[in-house]
Amino acid sequence: MSIQLHSTDSSTDATDRRYPQLAMLIDGRWVETGGSGSRQVENPATLSILGNVPLADEQQLDAALAAAGRAFGTWRLVSPRDRAGVLHRAAALLRERTETIATAMTLENGKPLRESRDEVAFSADIIDFLAGEAQRSFGTSTIDGATRRVTLSVEPIGPVAAFTPWNYPLIVPARKIAAALAAGCTMVIKPDEETPASAVELARALVDAGLPAGVVNVVFGEPARVSAHLIASPVVRKVSFTGSTSVGKHIAALASAGAKRTMLELGGHAPVIVFDDVDPVAVAQQAIGSKFHNAGQSCGSPTRFYVHQGVHDEFVGALSEAASRLVVADGIDERAQMGPLANVRRLDAVRRLIVDAAGRNASVVTGGALDGIGHFWAPTVIANVDDDAQSMNEEPFGPIALTAPFTDTDEVIARANRLPYGLAAYVFTGSARTAALVPRALEVGMVGVNHFSLGGEDTFFGGVKESGYGSEGGAEAVHEYQIRKLIDEA
């Protein structure tokens, strides 16, 4: 196996000093001291400590809630053009600060610098698009005879409680904040405590862009305690969560106690169906960039490769060969094509899933543990994995590609649909008929046909079944933060 694990000098103090000072943002003020103490932030590549994130106590959470409640009274009345102006300026600041933010993101999450730079660029594009939507959200008005006018007014739903994960520590907060602010809502957001700097830098850009105090409040803390407190508050009218399915269900249950609307973007286990009328080598080569992006820690990551029996082995050979050539290194090293896993929980989970698959006679063609410090794991391809394996049922969320052969289209659609997940799927075929029919039969929110992309900043993004509901992208993202009000005038 020729996995290249580059050692770098990135654990030097000089690199870690580029990690920003962490703070919460409450009512327009930066708060560096948490009432519930602090928590260390670890660099997953070197295991060095980057900084300390303050953890809010109940008084600080209440201060953030009160600020969001007060600010809603004025921000909702700010003209859509001026709301858009703040967001556009923040997007421009993110672009200007790309190197600073990307470095912080790589230090705390582990992803290669080039992926962090792309994440900053995409986040800025998302904010710009959603800012535009602030000016394109209209209600309707109908006139009934000479005396009666019925208006459907579109209004912001109110202050939002948002919770975001560690895998895309800038994109996910950017999606939620920009959509909510475009709609005229305010927010208390709790980004993940393991990757706090990216969201802090986004908040800094918004403040520097002129965002009024209290419109966005950033808090950290013990996740279960913070979510229970924020969601129970009468100030909060909407709950938005991205993360695991199990936590998402818990969040939805908390929100239902107050009949609060929720938006859930949860896990996935994306099937990839490769028919025998395409070049399996070309698909395998295309799959590499998507499968091992962010070390496989993406909700839309292609995970279950169902490949037609006639081309399965050729596909596995090409995928394994390309995977074994990836340069695995500290993300701060410009040569890195894949970094470490973001935390030790993923490393343990990946090891467990591989041991289980190997014990069921699947073949681990390439990949495995890597020596050295840091949460590194080599890009792994496991062939002929049966449907009972843990990895075929539980979201792998790591650098593991699972393959299994199929022979019949109906059979493979049933296997693709057999899990409770329904986020993304991919179909590769040379047949226009198959390309038209199979995506419609798949129980998912998004399907990539003959490529591994799932839209952009201007498109819907979301799942079905236990992958959640609502959209994090496109014009629909703004609608998530709006209510419709009927006004019937005589």
Ligand code: NAD
């Ligand atoms: P986890 O379920 O412990 O946590 C997921 C996220 O939810 C984290 O950001 C965490 O801080 C937060 N969280 C946990 N409990 C919470 C609570 N009670 N209230 C509010 N927030 C809470 O899982 P993990 O070990 O961090 O990640 C592993 C799994 O999470 C993966 O297998 C994957 O399914 C899922 N995940 C999905 C996404 C996504 O983009 N959909 C992102 C990250 C993780």
